[in-house]
Amino acid sequence: MTLWSGRVAGELAPEVWDFLRADDAELLPYDIAGTLLHAERLHAAGILDDAELAEVRDTLARVGEPDAGAEDVHSFLEAELGEVGRKIHAGRSRNDQVAAAVRLYVHDACVEADAALVSFAGAILEQAEEGAATPLPGYTHLQRGQPVTLGHHLLAWVEMLERDRSRFAFAAKQAAPSPLGAGALAGSTLPLPPPPNQLRNSLDAVADRDFVLDYLYAAALLFTHLSRIGEELVLWTTREFGFALLPEGAATGSSMMPQKLNPDVAELARGKAGTAIGRLTGLLAVVKGLPLAYDRDLQEDKAPLFGARKDVAGALAALSVLVAGLEFDTERLADAASDPLLLATDAAEALVLEGVPFRDAHEQVAASVRDGSFEPPAAGNRLGDVAAAVTAAKERWGC
Numbered sequence: 001m002t003l004w005s006g007r008v009a010g011e012l013a014p015e016v017w018d019f020l021r022a023d024d025a026e027l028l029p030y031d032i033a034g035t036l037l038h039a040e041r042l043h044a045a046g047i048l049d050d051a052e053l054a055e056v057r058d059t060l061a062r063v064g065e066p067d068a069g070a071e072d073v074h075s076f077l078e079a080e081l082g083e084v085g086r087k088i089h090a091g092r093s094r095n096d097q098v099a100a101a102v103r104l105y106v107h108d109a110c111v112e113a114d115a116a117l118v119s120f121a122g123a124i125l126e127q128a129e130e131g132a133a134t135p136l137p138g139y140t141h142l143q144r145g146q147p148v149t150l151g152h153h154l155l156a157w158v159e160m161l162e163r164d165r166s167r168f169a170f171a172a173k174q175a176a177p178s179p180l181g182a183g184a185l186a187g188s189t190l191p192l193p194p195p196p197n198q199l200r201n202s203l204d205a206v207a208d209r210d211f212v213l214d215y216l217y218a219a220a221l222l223f224t225h226l227s228r229i230g231e232e233l234v235l236w237t238t239r240e241f242g243f244a245l246l247p248e249g250a251a252t253g254s255s256m257m258p259q260k261l262n263p264d265v266a267e268l269a270r271g272k273a274g275t276a277i278g279r280l281t282g283l284l285a286v287v288k289g290l291p292l293a294y295d296r297d298l299q300e301d302k303a304p305l306f307g308a309r310k311d312v313a314g315a316l317a318a319l320s321v322l323v324a325g326l327e328f329d330t331e332r333l334a335d336a337a338s339d340p341l342l343l344a345t346d347a348a349e350a351l352v353l354e355g356v357p358f359r360d361a362h363e364q365v366a367a368s369v370r371d372g373s374f375e376p377p378a379a380g381n382r383l384g385d386v387a388a389a390v391t392a393a394k395e396r397w398g399c
Contacts, residue, residue: 020071022073022302024073024098024302025066027101028066028076030101030102030104031074031077031101032077033104034097034100035056035060035097038092039088041091041193041195042091042192045091045191047090047190048087056081059082060080063077072094091181091183091190092180092183092188093183093185093294095182095183095184095185095206095294096181096182096183096206099179103177103178103211106171106175106211107176109215110175110215113313116313117164118165118398118399119320120320123320124154124157124323126324127150127323127326128154128158128390129387129390132149133151134149134151135149135336136148137337137339137342144339144342145345147343151387152383158393160225160228164222164225167222168218170214171211174210178196179206180198181195184293184294185203185294186202202293203293206294209287209301212304212305213284216276216305219280220277222276223273223277223312226270226315226316227269227271227272229269229319230265233263233323234266234267234270237263237326243336245326245327246261246325247326249321250318251264251322263322265318265319265322266319266322268315269315272315275311276311286300340374340376341376343377343379344369346377347361347365347376347377348364349361
């Protein structure tokens with residue numbers, strides 16, 4: 001039986017039922033948590049007695065997998081509660097019920113993402129510590145620009161991840177307030193105590209999915225960064241660059257070419273950026289035209305949210321293994337970083353210190369590069385103490 005069957009006579013057409021059903025089994029533990037809190041509120045208001053509250057707690061503690069025939073996880077839970085389940089929905093609607101479950105889900109997804117980011121950053125920082133002084137050419141336009149070190153370059157990856165970490169923390173904070181008590185849209189006349197950290201406006205409480213969008217934005221930008229990192233890993237592990245060797249535990253072979261070792265983890269992380277961006281833009285398009293309060297369109301928040309959580313966890317775990325297992329070819333790196341033209345800017349700046357205007361210095365050095373007479377100056381330290389920067393980053397991340 002559906003929760004709304006009192007109003008609709010007969011059965012829905014099978015095609016309509018299949019279309020309306022929500023694939024939301026992942027919300028089960030979060031809907032259980034919300035239902036327990038609501039049961040306690042009903043008990044405080046005298047609507048459930050002590051025995052009924054104990055029955056709710058006992059039943060919810062041993063709930064199994066959702067019934068595939070249920071309309072959604074909320075209907076399933078009410079049916080599992082049996083006779084007391086007929087009282088449990090007093091003072092609430094599926095509107096505030098699902099909003100509460102999704103908020104708890106997003107909070108957990110953010111905590112999970114943070115732990116995975118710490119693990120990935122830790123793998124990068126271990127490599128950065130070992131390569132703090134290892135020469136590496138820095139690039140602009142994928143052309144050699146100035147000398148850096150491997151540690152300094154890897155710290156740039158960590159900076160991106162640190163911003164990602166703050167975005168997931170923000171999404172978790174946005175998901176924290178409770179919509180319970182909002183009911184369908186305008187609360188309830190029952191004397192229920194308010195839940196902790198209750199949202200101020202009941203209409204907004206059931207209609208808001210900004211916190212889901214915050215999570216999807218954090219995930220989309222994370223994958224944008226993982227795509228950039230993945231691209232560099234693909235380049236660095238080619239024979240053309242030869243900067244690093246792929247660990248065989250995080251690479252695949254070819255079904256036809258026996259010699260191949262492919263950077264599939266890096267490539268798939270790069271590819272999933274498009275999917276992550278699509279999830280964000282898709283839900284933005286769903287939400288942008290909805291009147292207050294709740295509309296069934298909001299059921300479309302589940303698939304992108306569930307998919308994003310799975311991809312964030314999977315990509316960060318696989319990339320952690322890949323980066324931890326990379327073997328950098330320090331001789332190849334040193335050879336690439338010994339290109340004298342990497343010091344052309346240093347030469348121009350040396351002339352500036354002698355009083356030459358920078359534009360004149362730039363033109364003089366450019367002319368010497370063109371005619372082949374360029375002589376590199378002694379390399380200066382432009383990066384500061386990279387090892388100390390790695391140590392500071394490890395302290396920030398708790399690695």
